[in-house]
């Protein structure tokens with residue numbers, strides 16, 4: 412393990428911003444801390460970087476406690492949201508700055524800066540002498556990354572570096588940053604409020620809520636098995652129906668009659684049993700819902716009215732309303748059969764294996 416947090420807490424007065432958090436980051440890993448605003452991501456990152464000391468617990472770099480080692484004495488560096496480039500200096504001078512501080516000779520600095528710029532797809536012939544003020548947002552982002560790599564740090568930390576960049580360029584840079592991490596084999600520790608961004612880039616993700624880690628896992632583990640409704644909801648477009656256990660119609664485990672969503676009774680088959688009166692969230696992904704043809708069956712079926720339909724490239728998204736008033740999102744491939752409507756209602760179905768009962 413290159414980096415470990417062991418029971419780390421940070422309190423500001425009586426307020427606990429980070430509460431007893433433990434995790435470890437592996438050498439060469441792309442590790443992302445993700446969570447909504449105020450969940451403690453920046454506070455945790457500031458402790459990992461050395462800009463803040465934990466109130467309790469330990470931070471370890473290669474097994475050595477580094478709680479009190481200041482940022483400038485750690486073999487790590489940080490790429491900020493604001494990038495913190497020197498605006499009056501050229502691209503080349505910005506990238507060479509860490510090597511200048513380290514006392515490297517000018518020839519070596521220049522050669523390395525050219526290498527790094529080329530690696531980040533900034534043609535050194537064009538960019539080396541260019542002023543930072545003349546660079547676009549995406550170019551500045553790459554200069555900041557080249558400068559971070561010029562420190563040759565053991566870990567590079569990133570604090571929401573793409574949040575101010577427009578959506579198309581952001582997607583491109585996400586792939587570039589991931590690609591650079593792969594090529595350099597460096598350990599990257601990244602903070603974002605976007606789970607989508609975390610999913611694209613990371614080897615593993617830690618999801619924070621109110622200063623605590625809710626779940627740690629690979630993107631596919633988190634996608635396949637979100638630990639609770641908070642994590643599932645944070646993943647974006649998912650259907651989470653509140654279901655409350657009532658008297659099971661038959662005693663078959665998991666199946667039976669349950670009060671589902673908005674208080675009306677629907678007969679649903681559930682993937683695991685409820686106890687009477689208990690309310691949980693039923694997770695059904697939009698792509699797991701399908702419109703049923705005449706005579707076609709599914710474990711669960713409900714009548715729905717299609718409210719809206721959107722084309723999303725290769726998929727079509729339907730916003731539907733169940734007869735009990737619940738709103739659901741359905742996503743089908745464009746080549747799938749369009750929904751059949753009898754009167755105004757379509758039959759929507761899903762199979763038990765495609766739904767999960769989550770803690771709220």
Ligand code: ATP
Nearest residue numbers: 423426428446447448449450451452453454455604
């Ligand atoms: P965002 O995505 O909005 O940046 P975040 O997840 O990074 O949020 P933090 O900035 O770590 O959240 O803040 C976590 C909580 O700690 C917030 O409620 C914040 O108000 C509080 N907090 C952070 N720094 C301080 C401080 N110096 N003094 C008091 N409270 C603070």
